[in-house]
Amino acid sequence: MTDGEFKRIILPNYRQMYATAFAILRDSNDASDAVQDTVSALWQKHQRLEAPENAQSFCNRTIRNHCIDRIRQNSNRYFEKIDSLYQYPSESTADSEVSLSSTAILIMNYLTKINIRHRKVLTLSIFSQLSNDEISVATGESPENVRVILSRGRKLIKELLKNEK
8 A cells, every 4th residue: 555545545534443442442542542553553564555445444443453452451451440430439419419310320339249250241341332252352251251241240230120129
């Protein structure tokens, strides 16, 4: 791919790549870094690349793979960020009640009561909206095991909800 082809094919997809990265990473700074790293890596090897048939698909697949690699490499930092979502003040204030519905608070509290393995997989599925294969890559579990963990995790949450009533 020549310099001109790179600018014509890859750079117009920059915004779409950012949107994909943000959907996976859920952090604007991380998404910007991921897109910059991906475009930089593509630029470094652009002369060895052939022009893709579908540029948008190529760019989305490339950024998706890069984001999954980032999650895998920084899984402890990423999961610490997820775990921090479950830490709420012990006393509920008017501001916190307004910002989060009682149902969301209830679900978040239930997620803290299940084991970390189920919590991580459920969080990646629900909040990051990753597929089972993407969760498998991020956690190191097999896709079949991710499916089972999701099913059991949902079942645990349902049981906790039933017991609340």
